[in-house]
Amino acid sequence: MDFTIKCGNPEKQRSACLVVGLFESRRLSAAAKTIDSASKKYLTNILKRGDIDGKIGQSLLLHNIPGIASSRVLLVGCGKEKGLSASHYRKIVTNSINKLKTTGATEAVSYLSELNVKSRDEYWKIRQFVEISHSALYQFNQLKSKNKKSKNKLRKLVLMVPERKDFATGEQAIKDGTAIAKGVSLARDLANLPANICTPSYLADQAKKLGRTQKSIKVTVLDEAAMKKLGMGSLLSVSQGSHQPAKLISMEYKGGKKGEKPVVLVGKGVTFDTGGISIKPSAAMDEMKYDMCGAASVFGTITAISEMGLPINVVGVVPTVENMPGGEATRPGDIYTSMSGQTIEVLNTDAEGRLILCDALTYSERFDPTAVIDIATLTGACVVALGKHASGLLSNHDPLAKEILDAGESTGDRAWQLPLWDEYQSQIDSPFADMANIGGREAGTITAACFLSRFTKKFHWAHIDIAGTAWLTGKKKGATGRPVPMLVQYLIDRCN
Ligand code: BES
Numbered sequence: 250m251d252f253t254i255k256c257g258n259p260e261k262q263r264s265a266c267l268v269v270g271l272f273e274s275r276r277l278s279a280a281a282k283t284i285d286s287a288s289k290k291y292l293t294n295i296l297k298r299g300d301i302d303g304k305i306g307q308s309l310l311l312h313n314i315p316g317i318a319s320s321r322v323l324l325v326g327c328g329k330e331k332g333l334s335a336s337h338y339r340k341i342v343t344n345s346i347n348k349l350k351t352t353g354a355t356e357a358v359s360y361l362s363e364l365n366v367k368s369r370d371e372y373w374k375i376r377q378f379v380e381i382s383h384s385a386l387y388q389f390n391q392l393k394s395k396n397k398k399s400k401n402k403l404r405k406l407v408l409m410v411p412e413r414k415d416f417a418t419g420e421q422a423i424k425d426g427t428a429i430a431k432g433v434s435l436a437r438d439l440a441n442l443p444a445n446i447c448t449p450s451y452l453a454d455q456a457k458k459l460g461r462t463q464k465s466i467k468v469t470v471l472d473e474a475a476m477k478k479l480g481m482g483s484l485l486s487v488s489q490g491s492h493q494p495a496k497l498i499s500m501e502y503k504g505g506k507k508g509e510k511p512v513v514l515v516g517k518g519v520t521f522d523t524g525g526i527s528i529k530p531s532a533a534m535d536e537m538k539y540d541m542c543g544a545a546s547v548f549g550t551i552t553a554i555s556e557m558g559l560p561i562n563v564v565g566v567v568p569t570v571e572n573m574p575g576g577e578a579t580r581p582g583d584i585y586t587s588m589s590g591q592t593i594e595v596l597n598t599d600a601e602g603r604l605i606l607c608d609a610l611t612y613s614e615r616f617d618p619t620a621v622i623d624i625a626t627l628t629g630a631c632v633v634a635l636g637k638h639a640s641g642l643l644s645n646h647d648p649l650a651k652e653i654l655d656a657g658e659s660t661g662d663r664a665w666q667l668p669l670w671d672e673y674q675s676q677i678d679s680p681f682a683d684m685a686n687i688g689g690r691e692a693g694t695i696t697a698a699c700f701l702s703r704f705t706k707k708f709h710w711a712h713i714d715i716a717g718t719a720w721l722t723g724k725k726k727g728a729t730g731r732p733v734p735m736l737v738q739y740l741i742d743r744c745n
């Protein structure tokens with residue numbers, strides 16, 4: 250998709266489709282008013298027929314309006330004009346792109362950035378437009394034998410700004426939005442790939458490829474022998490039932506000053522989670538190919554920030570395994586020693602995410618981090634608590650949590666904080682080891698974070714549970730690319 254910034258009157262734009270807003274009840278936006286006057290009240294007359302009121306979700310496609318140089322005009326419902334919220338703006342843009350997709354238009358000119366969005370500026374409106382368009386046009390066709398190539402007709406979008414002096418802002422917003430969209434779409438691609446293709450070795454190869462193409466990224470991959478030397482007994486216990494060897498990937502992005510402490514992002518990379526000997530029920534088990542969405546979000550974030558050339562040091566750490574049952578798999582009750590020296594009684598082999606993350610978190614100490622954020626499809630309990638709208642957030646440092654929450658708020662990729670109180674810690678006591686890997690039925694998301702908190706005492710740390718947000722089920726099944734937008738925004742904000 251190609252984006253450009255322009256300014257000028259709507260009636261003069263020679264395009265396949267103009268996109269303009271219509272508020273409730275049948276109130277024309279500024280661009281729509283101009284079109285109305287230039288067409289001798291064509292819009293006013295049409296609106297009298299009552300085909301559209303202006304509610305969000307509505308749209309009306311008009312052809313060959315007299316006096317208008319473009320062949321189509323898409324009127325898009327924008328709801329109430331006063332106090333238009335960020336989430337409404339996002340909906341309006343999504344609806345416009347989805348409607349444009351159904352037309353024959355290969356390019357369009359949008360006046361939607363003229364809408365006044367509560368507490369958001371020109372940069373935000375344009376960047377969101379770019380990110381949302383890419384997202385709405387995303388397709389995963391690479392494994393179909395026919396129609397492998399994209400079927401999208403829409404190729405070019407012109408985003409109108411009020412004046413020439415807005416060009417620089419607009420162009421920056423397009424650049425940043427495109428970089429973030431690239432990261433999101435990489436995360437979605439990796440996640441949507443099935444587990445017979447996207448194995449731990451495949452992810453390691455993708456990282457090496459990234460390291461070869463991007464000069465600012467240094468990639469290292471540890472194999473099982475190297476991990477054994479480091480004492481990663483917990484991580485290795487998860488992969489021992491699988492024929493796929495575990496890998497520990499590090500991607501060091503060096504955009505900041507030499508010696509500046511990095512932010513470390515740790516992504517859960519379980520390429521398939523059968524549950525192991527504590528095997529999962531078969532219904533919807535295919536979705537456990539998405540158990541590497543944390544890893545995918547780290548790949549996506551590193552890609553986006555390196556595209557943007559963000560002046561910051563960031564390390565992506567991806568522990569990646571396949572969780573399978575088998576003759577050599579962990580039995581419930583087995584005890585392992587983690588890299589930290591702490592011992593773990595594995596009461597449920599399906600609580601494997603924390604077992605790989607704990608060693609990756611200990612490993613992260615070597616980068617002398619300013620903050621560590623792990624991202625994981627960690628608990629079904631998080632889906633029950635927050636559904637698909639918010640990721641779960643837990644942290645040992647409130648200012649860090651606040652920065653992440655704010656980044657989520659500004660990108661629409663939101664998180665909600667849960668408590669990490671000491672009172673919950675006793676739920677993972679074990680009579681035989683330093684801790685158990687499960688904490689009972691109550692507060693499953695919190696006890697999972699309690700487990701991780703025992704490996705993150707040496708740094709500021711936040712944990713993002715994306716079990717509910719990383720992919721959609723049902724008709725729109727597929728990876729979302731979340732929380733790449735939130736993570737990139739957090740890193741952008743750190744640079745300012
Ligand atoms: N990957 C799953 C969590 C999950 C389940 C994410 C369903 C999204 C949808 C994780 O490894 C897991 O199995 N967690 C268990 C933990 C339990 C055994 C303490 C869970 O949530 O049931």
Ligand code: MN
Binds near residue numbers: 522524599600602
């Ligand atoms: Mn599991």
Ligand code: ZN
Binds near residue numbers: 626
């Ligand atoms: Zn899992």
